[in-house]
Amino acid sequence: MPETMSDTTPTRGYTDDQKYQIFNKEFMPHIDSMYNFAFRLTMDEDDANDLVQDTYLKAFRFISSFEQGTNAKAWLFRILKNSFINDYRKKSKEPAKVDYQDVETTYNSEDSETEHTVDLRAETVSDLIGDEVATALNSLPVDFRTVIILCDIEGFTYEEMAKILDIPIGTVRSRLHRARNLLKEKLRDYAASMGYNENIDD
């Protein structure tokens, strides 16, 4: 898997002991986050299991391209994201297969001047429960879902996200902006369908 940051990182000659130490102390602590990321991408427990296992085995095999003490979580997330794209995306259970480029083009052309803001109130959103938020998030195309997971759930910075996703920071920002507009539309529709009142105030 030569794409794993080996382009920027020189190979390190770790001893076997050092390898296991890095693996246990720097990689394993992120396994719950990795599992949640895998599950949210694949939306399937078995696929999430396989994806996490593949990622950790790759991480060990290519451990010499990891510089000890640097951002292990971002490094691991990048491997997982690449594995997902290469191995799982084709068979993942996407509700509607939407090509990201299509979505981005549509949004760019429609809203280049008057980008819309979604008519939704904080009070309406605060009534929603986790499952409802998850349903809305899961209904987004995977590239949009991914930036929201990385930023809002995992707390990565724009710079870290740019590295994990191999895209420029400007693209991170605009993709996140569009993803959030889509998510708010879903939340608004959901709240409306559940009869949460939009205009409860006097």
Added chain:
Amino acid sequence: MQTSLPKSPSEVPRSMKHTCEHQSDCLKFIQMVLDGAATEKDLDQLQRNLESCQPCIEMYHLEKEVKALLQNRMEKRCCPEQLIESIRTRIATFS
């Protein structure tokens, strides 16, 4: 940063701006601030907007609420023990 913010849009004085001609730019700006990617200067600017622009206040509250929902209300799973064991076993047979 949010010390002097009005608690909710309904507490806002009437002298406020009720429409905003660059709402979409303001929204991007608000998201940067909430994502922790803003400079001191950006924060000052946001503070001014939040004292004078009703749409900014509403957007700020909404963005903050949505982010909080994602951070706090989504189910967080633990990686299955079996998977951890399986990874450890396979790693141990390497090299």
